[in-house]
Structures are given as C-alpha cells and as structure tokens.
Amino acid sequence: MATVHPSDHPTMSNQPFSLQEYYASCHNNGSLTLLLMPISRHTQNILRSPGHSASISVSSDRPAASRARVSLMGTVTVFHDARGMPDREAIKLCYLAKHPDASWWLPDDDGAAHLSFWARFDPHDVYFVGGFGDQHYIGYIPLQIYQEALSAVAPDFSLAGRILVEQL
Template identity: 30%
Template sequence: MRLPSASVIGLITTTSAFNLPSPKHLFSNPTDVSSNDFKIPTVHESAVQARRILQLESIGTLSTVFPTTPHATERRPSDVGGAPIGLMDYFGNCEPDTGNPTILAITIATSFKNVDAGSNITLSLRWHPQDSQWRSPASLPRFSLVGRLEDLTADDLKQNPLVPACYLKYHPDAVAWLPGNRIHESKWVRLVVEEVYWIGGFGDRAYIGWIPKEEWQSVTKEEIESIRLPGEKKGWAGWREWVGLGEAQEAFEL
C-alpha cells in the first residue's frame, strides 16, 4: 500500500486545522442561486467592497501593452511588440469622491511610455488582510480597473491642493520623485475608471463579474466607511464612530 507523501499529509492537516469550506464554484457564480448555501453579495455591495480596498491599499499592478514600433531611446527585443506587461506601481485614493486613483507617473517608466505610445491601461489590486489569520488567497477579493490616464492640470491641483500630501501619506518615499525633482521627470495623473472587473472570492459565496461604471461611481463615503473587509483590524470606524454610531460592520468572511 502506498502511503501519502509528507506534502499531501501536510496539506490535509492544514486544511483540517482551518476547517475550510469546500468551494463549489471558483471563477464563476452558480446558475441556480436558490440552491446555494451562501448569500452572494449584490453588484453594488461588491462595488462598496472594491472602493474600500481602493481606500486601504496603495500598491497594485499596472498592465499595458508594448507598441509594435521601436522606441526612440530604449533598446527593446524585437518580438515584444503587442505583448502585455504588468509592473508594480504606487497609487493613492486622493480623489475619493470620484473613485479614480491618483498616480505619480514617472515618464521614463515602461508603463507610462507604453501609454504615451497608445496603449490602454489597467490597475489590478487585491486585498491583503491585516491580521495574522491564514486565509486562502483565492478566497480574497481582487479586481482590475480598466481605464485611461488623464493629467492633473494646474487647475485640478489648485482645486484639490491636498493631492500631494494625500499621496505622500500613502507613500512617504515618493517625496524624492515629486514633480520638479532632480532625478526623473514626473507628473500627477489620474486613472479614469471606465470598466471594473471584480472577483470577490469563491464563486459560490462572492460576486464574480463586471461592475458597471455607474455603480462604481455611485458608492458613497458613508457606504465605504460602513463595512470592514475580512481580516481588517478593528479600530477607527471613520465618521460613524466620530458621531457616536458605533463600530462599522465587518464584511462577511469569504
């Protein structure tokens, strides 16, 4: 009789220890909702969760496509034209009423050179729990914002002068790359969200699919402050706690 390998035994032990529910759907929602064991959040509830993640996270992946024409100053392999590339970058939720993340674009960086050459762009991010409890990464929410970059004009920064301070609160080290620095040319841009693709977790207990732009934009500050994500540490509950309405509700565990 062949005994299970040590790695398999370890996996079984770990799974049993955490008593993980067995997901019935990984990357799609069930067709018969009435037979499902979990209440799947609505599209709007999923949009609220995504907007809270946008508020709490600050690092994501920018995905662009290499142009098919050679770059004037950069030596690239001849066969990368048309190929996508995803690179880590900073962002900040510094225009929170709009849902459009703020980015400090270093113009020499590949993502922004590709955009200047005509590429579209997406920002992908995922929720990182703040506690020490183990969770399957596949069970946690993640999403992609599909859109376009738009420069923040002098008038934009005059109307919202706290954008740089907001961004530096997320990324103190970025002070060295602010516009006018001696290292690289940079500028403030916003990613204007045009489409949102959301994977809330396993498909039998979380919504998976597109979130309309109108739904994304309709989320209010009060809704964002009213929930807590899985593994989010309890503490300051935003405006609700300040006005004496108690702690925010924690989002369901996926």
C-alpha cells in the same frame, strides 16, 4: 498595473506588461492618482497607447483565491504641467500620505531623482472577483455603483474598501 507595449516595439510588439505601481485613491469618484515617470516602461506604454489605456489590479494585503480582488480598466490623463492639475495641493498631500517615499520624485521638484508627472487614472470598466465563484460574486460591476460606493459615507476609504463594501 498592466499596459501593452506599442506596436513598433522592437521585440515586444503589442505584448502585455505588468508590474506593481504606486497609486492613491484621492478622488471621490474612484479615480486614482498616479505619479508617472518617463523612465518607466508603464509610462512609455501609456503615452504611446492611442487611448492612454491601462489596467490596475487591487487585492487584499495577503492575496488568496478566497479573497476579493478587482481589476480596473481605464484611461490615464497625464498632467505634463503640474500647475494645470485640478486640486494639486490636496492631491499631493493625499498621495504622500499613502506613499511618503514618493516625496523624492514629485513633479516640479528641481531636486527630484527623476522627471515625473501627476496623472489621473479614470476607470471605465470594473471586474470584481469576490472570492470563490460558488460563494461570491464574480463579474463586472456597473461603473456608477463603483463611483458612488462610500463617497458620501467615507470619502477617504481605501479603494479595496470601496469594492469590498458590497461583500460585507
């Protein structure tokens, strides 16, 4: 995930920040489920961003220049009250299936290690690198194609699979 430090940050004003973050593909339209924690630099940046903006990169298990990868640019909706999140139980089960260790950080858990919130990342732009440019597509993918990819055929297909289906 990549975010941008807020303009009033004492040393990193408007500078990018990037680290790996957990996400799960729990929505049929390609939106991603996130678990945000106020102690996280990304969460702080997202909450301070006027548009709650972020970017998430997805690649194969073994990234290489010849392998497909994608960057999703979008906005984050934070559910400060977990009870207000649509499909809360289904999302929770989906997320925990992908990240079982996240059970220690779930929202509304009095015994959780940290305060956390459910969030949904909604892409508005998709940039795809299929591998080497002389052999594979490199460029933006229309959002509708991304959102509809595999949703009727295999709704639980991974995000990478959603993007890579066009390469097969």
